[in-house]
Amino acid sequence: MPPPNKSGRGPMLLALILTPLILSTGCAPEAISxxxxxxxxxRELRRDxxxxxxxxxxxxxxxGARFVTSFNAICQ
Structure with missing residues (x-):
């Protein structure tokens, strides 16, 4: 298996782990921005x-599209 490139699984996995964690606090992304x-x-997700x-x-x-969707849900 080739190593993941810039749009590989590492950042996506981080976003998938952080999204439910952040949203499970009962706060909308706008409320915690x-x-x-x-x-x-x-800032860390933006780098990836x-x-x-x-x-x-x-x-x-x-x-990459899944990562951008997760990023937007967390950071916009």
Whole structure:
């Protein structure tokens, strides 16, 4: 199995783990957007936002889209 690229599983896994954790606190993303914790989480996730190239496969494109969706749910 080749190592994951910039839009690989590591950042996506982090987003999938953090999303339910953050949302399970009963706070909407807008309500927590100003906290130090949420700013830190979003800053770290922003570093891993996917970049795209012509060599992306349907799988890497789908993974990147899922990451962006999770990022937007947490940080917007």
């Amino acid at each position: 100003g906290t130090d914790t949420s700013r830190t989480i979003c 936002l996917p970049t795209y190239s012509r060599s992306d496969t349907p799988e890497t494109l789908a993974s």
